[in-house]
Amino acid sequence: NAGVTQTPKFQVLKTGQSMTLQCAQDMNHNSMYWYRQDPGMGLRLIYYSASEGTTDKGEVPNGYNVSRLNKREFSLRLESAAPSQTSVYFCASSIGLFTGELFFGEGSRLTVL
Amino acid sequence: AQSVAQPEDQVNVAEGNPLTVKCTYSVSGNPYLFWYVQYPNRGLQFLLKYITGDNLVKGSYGFEAEFNKSQTSFHLKKPSALVSDSALYFCAVRDLKAAGNKLTFGGGTRVLVKP
DSSP, X not given: OOOXXXXXXXXXXXXXXOEEEEEEEOSOOSEEEEEEEOTTSOEXXXXXXXXXXXXXXXXXXXXXXXXXXXXXXXXXXXXXXXXXXXXXEEEEEESBTTBSOOEEOOOEEEEEO | OOEEEOOOXXXXXXXXXXXXXXXXXXXXXXXXXXXXXXXXXXXXXXXXXXXXXXXXXXXGGGOEEEEETTTTEEEEEESSOOGGGOEEEEEEEEESSXXXXXXXXXXXXXXEEEO
16 A cells, blocks of 8 residues: 655755656545645645646745646756755645645755756 | 644653653634654654544554643643653644645754663
């Protein structure tokens, strides 16, 4: 029972490089989310997808794009990475939008030099 | 706007002693409240939630939380802490009155349980 799977777990980028974080869930959840975690700031919502085919901005969307590829997969793209995007990124899913329990992946640690 | 505060960055407790992690919130309507725990290098795991009903909510791993509407608090408690409870704890709130409102997380409280 995999739950929410994120790849890669670790990545080092140079400023200006691009990359995509992948996320997949096998729980048949409708809603998916991308959060970033920074020390002392808790989790901040980057983007979310209420259901397949929809995406919306969260608190800190600048510098990111997302794609809800299908019901299972929700990817996060950094088009031109900046040092301020150094963080730990978490994907999560839930049966309904911000209702019930969120299930989190194990995180992707990104360092931008 | 909704908000949630965890006033303590870190809580230290001896094994076997009671553990309390504080959380206060601000919403305009009725709150939907959660506690999550994060172990090192892992994602967040759900502990418990409150929507309506009994003010004392029981959750996973022996944790419970008390909803206090007058004090706008939702403190997490465990009667007897274990070393394995050492982790980062997050409180989260959603305002049920405001349509489209998202889930807001607190800054987290690190719990260190010493043997």
